[in-house]
Amino acid sequence: MRLIGMLDSPYVRRVAVTLRLLDLPFAHEPVSVFRHYDAFAAINPVVKAPTLVTDDGVVLMDSTLIIEHLERLAGRRLSPDRPADHARAQRILGLALAACEKTVSLVYEFNLRPEEKHHAPWIDRVRGQVSAAWSLLEAELASPPTWLEGSQAWLTCAVVWTFAIRTLPESVDAAACPRLVALTARAEATPAFLVTPFDKV
Known part of the structure; x- marks a missing residue:
């Protein structure tokens, strides 16, 4: 399998860490949707990171959909089975992905949109959501x-x-957020995280 995208993307990195935790072999290709647009488009014309190319050549995108496929491939899931536990896991995951989506929105706003076009009420709203x-x-x-860890x-x-x-x-x-800080510190010290470090370039 080939994982396409940069590890400074939280969506790419969550797939990479998942692949490690599921012990699935893959090759990581750090292709940027910004700096290597044409190269990315040659793999996936939608130019969406992460992109996963399966061993059969099927091109998948969207981190959540990719992870669902990987768990089926591995024959195990990284979420609890009992309905009540699963609901809580989905709540925690949903909150994390909401924080991710809104933070990405702010990053794009500040890094890609001209300052004179920033819309303060919208920025304040997104910051409130984060x-x-x-x-x-x-x-x-x-x-x-x-069951949370792992x-x-x-x-x-x-x-x-x-x-x-x-x-x-x-x-x-x-x-x-001391608990989030502590959780992240523990996670970042594990082998699956250490071999897939955040890579801001």
């Missing part, structure tokens, strides 16, 4: 479930927090 997601995640971690919810929380703190530190209040 803040709410972090606060709710921190509350979820006050009594973490026993789950998709766990790894996505860590990947997204690292992305936010490294890419847009002003969007997070680390002092208000």
Whole structure:
């Protein structure tokens, strides 16, 4: 399998860490959707990261859909089976992905859109959404479930927090989220994370 995309993308990185945790062999190709647009388009004309090319040559995109395929391929899931536990895992995962989506929106706003075209009310709204997601995640971690570590919810929380703190530190209040800070520190020290480091270039 081939994983296409840069590890400074939280979506690419969550797939890469998932591949490691599922012990699935793959080749990572750090192709940028910005700097290597034509090269990326030659693999996936939609130019969406992450892109996964299966051993059969099928081109997949969207991190959540890719992860669903990988779990089927591996024959195991990185989420609990019991319905109540699964619902909580999906809540934590949903909050992490919401924080991710809104942080990415801010990164694009500040890095790609001309300053004179910034719309302050919209920026304030998105910042409020990010803040709410972090606060709710921190509350979820006050009594973490026993199955959390090693789950998709766990790894996505860590990947997204690292992305936010490294890419847009002003969007997070680390002092208000000590549990997220601690979770991420533990995750980043594990082999699956160490071999797929955040790579901001």
